[in-house]
């Protein structure tokens with residue numbers, strides 16, 4: 557008997573992320589004057605797999621979960637991208653995310669294409685045993701399609717290093733040899749890279765640091781409002797406070813938000829969430845709604861959770877000077893235009909959250925060579941890769957007089973188009 561997860565109202569998607577991604581892609585094709593054949597190929601995924609995964613639940617019933625893996629484009633190399641476990645997962649969200657992974661890998665100059673996977677499930681309501689059986693069952697259904705030189709999954713929303721380990725172990729078991737390189741975001745003990753766990757947040761901060769320099773902002777005196785307090789949101793708050801001394805004025809999660817004018821202590825908020833399940837009710841803070849967090853007068857707003865949270869309905873209320881998209885696809889195209897007119901600088905997702913895949917790539921390199929680097933080496937490479945990408949986006953934006961998202965698309969899609977021509981695909 558199927559037992560669908562609880563649907564939380566705030567997370568229901570009101571727009572189709574795949575249509576939005578295609579819209580962004582069409583705008584870019586026009587700006588680049590892209591040959592029609594190339595445009596036609598890159599607006600759709602090259603391959604997708606839909607699977608049903610039977611899992612024996614702890615109470616003895618059988619639950620059949622639906623899962624997907626979308627490989628968007630592999631002209632630059634094996635496809636790469638995370639796996640999400642989410643009750644509201646849809647194939648169109650996965651398609652959009654796989655497309656964004658393609659642009660992200662291209663923009664970061666990685667020798668990788670883009671992919672994404674997802675399973676419709678509610679991990680918050682599942683035991684560790686059920687999650688392990690689901691993770692192994694998913695690999696059993698998709699293993700022919702993945703591999704260290706084909707398609708390399710990674711963590712994403714509600715998946716973590718333990719889930720990556722079960723998946724890697726299952727793939728190794730099926731193929732009869734240790735294959736650490738089939739998946740990234742693993743714990744260090746099983747071929748993970750040091751620094752991968754905080755890489756998305758750290759990468760985002762490198763981009764924010766460069767942007768602050770461009771806009772003449774002093775991060776020590778800047779205030780941040782962060783939507784989402786999972787791996788990315790928490791690490792971003794912690795590192796911004798620790799490295800720059802920025803003030804974290806507000807954070808939230810699915811169950812509520814908190815505000816403190818003088819600044820929250822990110823680590824204490826983390827422990828509070830660990831104990832109570834939410835940041836809400838953190839001692840010494842005031843409650844704040846999701847909408848009020850978005851419209852706060854903070855210098856930098858960081859959507860760090862899910863897609864489609866800044867839309868035509870709330871974009872005009874945003875007062876932040878910079879929006880750093882740590883999540884994938886948090887701003888709809890309509891909202892993008894409103895923010896651009898208001899003069900709000902948007903640091904686009906596939907630049908701002910590319911730290912994760914960049915260290916995933918470094919993890920792959922270490923797996924292939926069986927030689928492992930220390931943290932300083934990993935972060936030096938991460939910083940170089942992200943600051944180079946930021947400046948190529950900034951240059952493209954100045955040259956073509958377009959916003960940073962359009963500029964990022966132009967850099968990423970140009971590289972993909974040139975490689976398609978070179979390989980004789982069109």
Ligand code: GLU
Pocket residue numbers: 636637638639708709710711712713740741884909910912913914916
């Ligand atoms: N899920 C992350 C992203 O959206 C990381 C992907 C990866 O490491 O392959 O970029």
